[in-house]
Amino acid sequence: MSDHAPEPQQALLTRTVLLRMAGELAASGEPVVDVERAVRSLGARAGYPGVQVAASPTAVFLSLSAGTPASIAPVRGPLRLDQCAAVHAVRHFLDTGRLTMAQAETELDAIRALPHPYPAWVRHLGLMGVSVGISLILQPGLPDVAVAALGSLVVSLLLTQSGRHTLLGSLLPSLAAFAVALLAFGGYQLGLLDGPLRTLICPLAVLLPGALLVTGVSELAQGAMVAGASRVFYGMVQLGLFSLGVVGASMVLAVDQGAFSNVRVEGPGLWVAPLGLALITIGITLSEALPWSLLRWSALVLVLTFAAQLAGQQSASSLPIGGFTGAVVASFVPALLGRFREDVPRLVAFLPSFWLLVPGTVGLMGVSQIGVGTGDGATLLGTVGIVASIALGLLIGSALALPVSRPAATWRRRTAQ
Numbered sequence: 001m002s003d004h005a006p007e008p009q010q011a012l013l014t015r016t017v018l019l020r021m022a023g024e025l026a027a028s029g030e031p032v033v034d035v036e037r038a039v040r041s042l043g044a045r046a047g048y049p050g051v052q053v054a055a056s057p058t059a060v061f062l063s064l065s066a067g068t069p070a071s072i073a074p075v076r077g078p079l080r081l082d083q084c085a086a087v088h089a090v091r092h093f094l095d096t097g098r099l100t101m102a103q104a105e106t107e108l109d110a111i112r113a114l115p116h117p118y119p120a121w122v123r124h125l126g127l128m129g130v131s132v133g134i135s136l137i138l139q140p141g142l143p144d145v146a147v148a149a150l151g152s153l154v155v156s157l158l159l160t161q162s163g164r165h166t167l168l169g170s171l172l173p174s175l176a177a178f179a180v181a182l183l184a185f186g187g188y189q190l191g192l193l194d195g196p197l198r199t200l201i202c203p204l205a206v207l208l209p210g211a212l213l214v215t216g217v218s219e220l221a222q223g224a225m226v227a228g229a230s231r232v233f234y235g236m237v238q239l240g241l242f243s244l245g246v247v248g249a250s251m252v253l254a255v256d257q258g259a260f261s262n263v264r265v266e267g268p269g270l271w272v273a274p275l276g277l278a279l280i281t282i283g284i285t286l287s288e289a290l291p292w293s294l295l296r297w298s299a300l301v302l303v304l305t306f307a308a309q310l311a312g313q314q315s316a317s318s319l320p321i322g323g324f325t326g327a328v329v330a331s332f333v334p335a336l337l338g339r340f341r342e343d344v345p346r347l348v349a350f351l352p353s354f355w356l357l358v359p360g361t362v363g364l365m366g367v368s369q370i371g372v373g374t375g376d377g378a379t380l381l382g383t384v385g386i387v388a389s390i391a392l393g394l395l396i397g398s399a400l401a402l403p404v405s406r407p408a409a410t411w412r413r414r415t416a417q
Helices: 009-027 032-045 081-095 101-112 120-138 142-162 166-189 196-204 210-221 225-253 272-287 292-316 319-340 346-357 359-371 377-416
Strands: 052-055 059-063 070-074
Touching (some): 009 052, 032 052, 032 081, 081 101, 120 196, 120 272, 120 346, 166 225, 210 377, 292 346
Antiparallel strands (some): 052 059, 059 070
16 A cells, blocks of 8 residues: 555646646757746646756656655657747646646647648748759859759658658768769769868758757757757767768769868859758748748848848958857847737747758768878867857847846736736
8 A cells, every 4th residue: 555645636637737838848849948947937827836857858857846756758759840939839828827737738649730831842842942042042053052952852751751751861960961972973074163171061951960060069058968968969979970971972883072162152143142041041931940920030130141141251251250249139139020020929029030051061060071081180170169159149139138038018907908
């Protein structure tokens, strides 16, 4: 016979919902520090100010107070942007008392079962739009754009099949990089492309672990050593797998070392950059199911991030400075929007701009160059510097938005009255 009284049904429901909320926030890409802070706030709102929660990139632990039963749950696969927005809405409605715990549990079930709103061919076109948009900014030559578009179809098809086959999912970084590198290096040998290393980055950008690396560095800066170190190490392993595919393709085609030079070709004009931003925004909307109601806000953050990144690079002639200024804006503006408008999730407005910053791009360049013997220690240190500068910019941008949180909340309450 047990010496402990059974846990009250309401306490069990609260623990279950808070645990699931923590898992979904982690699956949305939130740093574990923010996940724990949000869940403790929801627990206090529900009458449990002593909630104990420990989040990691793969699992979440939670109990309502010291000495009470605890639960553990795995963090399931990443969420689409429409699902991230829905999780944000459930969190907000719980925090404001507009949802009960039972209703929140039902909503979380529905979010996970939510199908993609577009058919597969539309999602393929969306990823192509993202790849072409990045190419118009990163490597705007017309042959490069064509190779980026073709490579995006290959990546999209591999990405679709990887969800059905475990082995393919494990080999996806290397296989995708190998296939795209064959296209880019083949075009280089035919004399169609200059600087193919930048070209092959464009279709691979949607798979690169840039956000993972920067989130990990951010977590390390905030004291989340286990989560931060695991993300950074995993991201570096992913970069290594991408590099294996690129180096393997270079060996198969026996390309010279000039294929690994960081050369940017001139585009047809300045108008290609706005076109690239528009294609990235529309492509993310179709591929990641970004709600159309949030399109204008994500586009605003994307444009401001690009402008800040470009201004930083031009003023200081430095990639880390450009990454820093872009990251400050990419973090500050969504945080500001989230405080003034409850219908704009900070994470959903922020994530599209991450594909523009593409911190993993320079990282893959550096690792690939070192892999074929054309790089050096300075290349790797430069990559680390860019990732660290972006992470620092994200932290500063979020901190700058904090002083406006209270006035914004007061203004929003007065508007609602």
